[in-house]
Amino acid sequence: MQIDQLRRIRVWVEAYARASAVDGVLPAAVALKLDHTRRVAENARDIARDLDWSPDDVRLAEALGWLHDAGRFAQFGEFGHFHDASSFNHGHRGADLVRESGVLDSLDEDSRGCLLDGIRHHNAKTLPEELPPGRRAFLELIRDADKLDIFRVVAEGLERNGFRELAGMWPHINLDGPVNPRLLEDLRARDKGDVSHVKSLADFLLLEASWLYDLHFAPARARARRARVLDALAAHLPSDPDVRAVLDDTRRFLESAPC
Ligand SMILES: [Fe+2]
Structure with a gap:
């Protein structure tokens, strides 16, 4: 071109x-x-x-x-x-x-x-x-x-107001709803989540975390690591053991994948 x-x-x-x-x-x-x-x-x-x-x-x-x-x-x-x-x-x-x-x-x-x-x-x-x-x-x-840019938009939104504007983008979202266990299953399988399982802000953040498994190129993974994407998501997710376990596993994956 x-x-x-x-x-x-x-x-x-x-x-x-x-x-x-x-x-x-x-x-x-x-x-x-x-x-x-x-x-x-x-x-x-x-x-x-x-x-x-x-x-x-x-x-x-x-x-x-x-x-x-x-x-x-x-x-x-x-x-x-x-x-x-x-x-x-x-x-x-x-x-x-x-x-x-x-x-x-x-x-x-x-x-x-x-x-x-x-x-x-x-x-x-x-x-x-x-x-x-x-x-x-x-x-x-x-x-x-x-x-990579959606990670940035979400991290900035979380920092600003807990990303409440998600409700304006996806009107069906219940911002304060619970975690959908099906997204935890996807993460346990180190697979990207299904957008149709996203019903709450927590689900959306788990979907974002699952995208870290779906980056194709090492320079993109390196950027996600440098931007501390997982830290930004984790800070706004519930602290129950099931959620923490999948986030810890995602971190292990990102730290061991070629960058
Ligand atoms: Fe798009």
Whole structure:
């Protein structure tokens, strides 16, 4: 990907997000999502550089960061929240709307397919089995870059007010509800949790912890360690022995995994 193609994609995403402004002011949730988008693009670029990808591929990785959540802006515009289960799959919708926008028309077919597959599957619970070989690494990269910034958003929210704003993003959440034992089972199996099991803030934080098992690249794990993600989550989770046991095991995993 060329520099001017990357620039065109960035400008398109910013304009697409800004279309939700009311009297020139972006709704706070959309402003946060645009900020998340910018940081995911930076993460994707920086991890790709750490992995010694070619300059073309580093730009393609950054472009995928810019585009990955395009569906979120449409979702907020139509539903006023970011909950896929009660609206639509924002990865699928994002891929469709980006393709239809024409913003990728100047790219070769491989790059276009790589971006569209990356957008479509960035939020899937499991990766699709059938993907052209060159595209899988970009999909894994965007999933890592995305998770790293969600860790940051959650840690900042916890620090600020216990992340009470989660209730505005996912209206079905009972912030003070109990831990769902099914998430503890996922963590005991060192597996990522199922978003459909998240009913409370504690569940959401356990889901986040489980994502540490789902980082693909060593530079992403190194960033999660440096950011002390697990400490931030643990400080706001109940102190019962079952929860502490799965968090201790997650810490052992992160400290022993290659970084
Ligand atoms: Fe997303």
